[in-house]
Amino acid sequence: MHEMSLAEGVLQIIEDSARTQNFSRVKTVWLEIGQLAGVEKEAMRFCFEAVVRDSIAQDAKLEIIETPGQAWCMQCSDTVQVQALYDECPKCGGHQLQVTGGNEMRVKELDVE
Ligand SMILES: [Zn+2]
Numbered sequence: 001m002h003e004m005s006l007a008e009g010v011l012q013i014i015e016d017s018a019r020t021q022n023f024s025r026v027k028t029v030w031l032e033i034g035q036l037a038g039v040e041k042e043a044m045r046f047c048f049e050a051v052v053r054d055s056i057a058q059d060a061k062l063e064i065i066e067t068p069g070q071a072w073c074m075q076c077s078d079t080v081q082v083q084a085l086y087d088e089c090p091k092c093g094g095h096q097l098q099v100t101g102g103n104e105m106r107v108k109e110l111d112v113e
Contacts, residue, residue, distance in 0.1 A: 003040060006105060007047035013107050014057050021112070026057040028111035034102035036069040036085050065108060070101035 014026055029048075033039045041064055048062050069082045073089040074096040080089050085103075088095055 003043040003047040004051070006039060007044065007051045010048065010107055011051050011055055011057060014052075014060075014110065015055070017110065018056050018112075023112035024056065026060040026110055026112050028061045028063055028109075029057065029107065030063045030065060030109040030111075031105065032065045032067055032108045033105045034067045034069060035083065036099055036103040037105045038085075039105050041066075067102050069099065069103065071097040071099045073097055 010029070010031065014029065018024070018026075031044070031048075033041065033044065044064065045062055052058050052060060069084070069087075070079055071082045071089075072078075073080050073092065073094060075092050075094040076089060078091070079100065080091055080097070082090070082097065082099075082102075085099065086095075087097070089097055
């Protein structure tokens with residue numbers, strides 16, 4: 001399950017910012033997950049809860065924000081929304097798509113005290 005290492009990465013980010021911004025408790029973590037990032041939301045929740053145990057974020061609530069997949073269609077010369085990697089263009093049905101967004105996961109915001 002690669003969500004486990006992703007969750008560890010998230011905790012790393014939290015602990016790093018705790019050090020630089022001097023907070024000692026995290027209340028909420030907003031995690032942005034792109035639709036094309038290949039991250040299972042439920043698995044992510046499960047792994048997050050497991051890795052934050054006994055950490056600064058142990059009581060933190062995890063809020064997941066899903067961002068839509070975006071791709072550039074060469075035939076349409078336009079940005080289109082896609083649901084999955086290797087989907088066809090919803091406008092022309094073509095496959096010459098280049099993913100331009102929604103393929104990553106990042107910590108958007110932390111609510112701390
Ligand atoms: Zn197209």
